[in-house]
Amino acid sequence: MFFTKSALLAVLAAAILPVYAQQGPTDPQIAAIVVTANQVDIDAGKLAASHTKSKEVRQFAQQMVTDHSGVNKQATALVTKLKVKPEPNDTSRSLQKGGDENLAKLKKLKGAGFDKAYVDHEVEYHQAVLDAIDKTLVPSARNAELKDLLVKVRPAFVAHLDHAKHLQSALGK
Amino acid sequence: MGASGKFALALAVALPFAAAAATHTVTIEGMKFVPETVTVKKGDRIVWKNKDLVPHTATAAGSFDSKSIASGASWSHVVRKPGRYDVVCLFHPGMKATLVVQ
Numbered sequence: 001m002f003f004t005k006s007a008l009l010a011v012l013a014a015a016i017l018p019v020y021a022q023q024g025p026t027d028p029q030i031a032a033i034v035v036t037a038n039q040v041d042i043d044a045g046k047l048a049a050s051h052t053k054s055k056e057v058r059q060f061a062q063q064m065v066t067d068h069s070g071v072n073k074q075a076t077a078l079v080t081k082l083k084v085k086p087e088p089n090d091t092s093r094s095l096q097k098g099g100d101e102n103l104a105k106l107k108k109l110k111g112a113g114f115d116k117a118y119v120d121h122e123v124e125y126h127q128a129v130l131d132a133i134d135k136t137l138v139p140s141a142r143n144a145e146l147k148d149l150l151v152k153v154r155p156a157f158v159a160h161l162d163h164a165k166h167l168q169s170a171l172g173k
Numbered sequence: 174m175g176a177s178g179k180f181a182l183a184l185a186v187a188l189p190f191a192a193a194a195a196t197h198t199v200t201i202e203g204m205k206f207v208p209e210t211v212t213v214k215k216g217d218r219i220v221w222k223n224k225d226l227v228p229h230t231a232t233a234a235g236s237f238d239s240k241s242i243a244s245g246a247s248w249s250h251v252v253r254k255p256g257r258y259d260v261v262c263l264f265h266p267g268m269k270a271t272l273v274v275q
Contacts, residue, residue, distance in 0.1 A: 063264055067227040070244055074226050149226075155204040156227050159265050166266070 024140030028087035036092040038068040040099025126161035206270035220249040233258040
């Protein structure tokens with residue numbers, strides 16, 4: 001897939017090969033990455049839930065809104081408790097840009113084309129975030145509670161990826 | 174011994190013979206039901222405790238449905254009819270468990 005994939009790869013590359021080559025993102029940067037990553041998927045889910053004609057895609061989209069809102073609520077509560085102020089950085093900005101581009105593209109589509117583009121992007125997005133969790137965010141997190149949160153949220157991303165892949169193959173038939 | 178004392182004694186004697194209903198806890202964590210299979214006696218209470226960051230349900234089609242259990246919340250249910258129940262989370266298709274009621 002055209003620019004969405006390359007945008008995601010760019011996000012991933014930014015996450016894996018940070019400018020701060022030696023230390024990886026700091027806790028305030030990780031907080032911004034987590035909140036942005038969840039928010040862009042909430043935004044895409046809201047758009048998809050109101051645009052799709054497919055019951056399965058709508059259910060999935062609503063689930064993304066519910067689950068990523070739940071994660072963000074607890075992530076925000078934790079960083080508030082820890083007095084960590086989320087600090088925007090190259091990775092969080094790339095995620096936001098990728099999310100904005102995805103929304104702009106989806107808004108031009110309808111019907112089966114919309115469903116396919118949304119679900120394809122969800123598969124790539126969840127895979128990219130999982131890679132970032134494993135390769136960058138968990139290894140870089142310094143605060144134990146922040147690290148725990150990242151570890152705890154991982155299975156939800158795996159379940160979402162499986163669900164998105166299942167939808168993707170169902171739509172392809 | 175007063176009347177209440179006699180009653181307490183009678184209860185203490187009778188209780189071991191009555192089937193005491195137990196409470197079993199199933200934890201929902203990491204997008205899984207833990208343990209995945211739970212065996213209980215009819216009349217026992219099962220508590221589903223959601224330790225995940227996202228809401229879940231504990232649902233056995235045609236028998237019981239917790240509706241949404243918020244993160245950090247619990248839901249409990251007493252199953253009176255013996256049998257084998259397939260329990261799923263309606264929100265996350267991959268989440269499956271088995272409840273055996275004897």
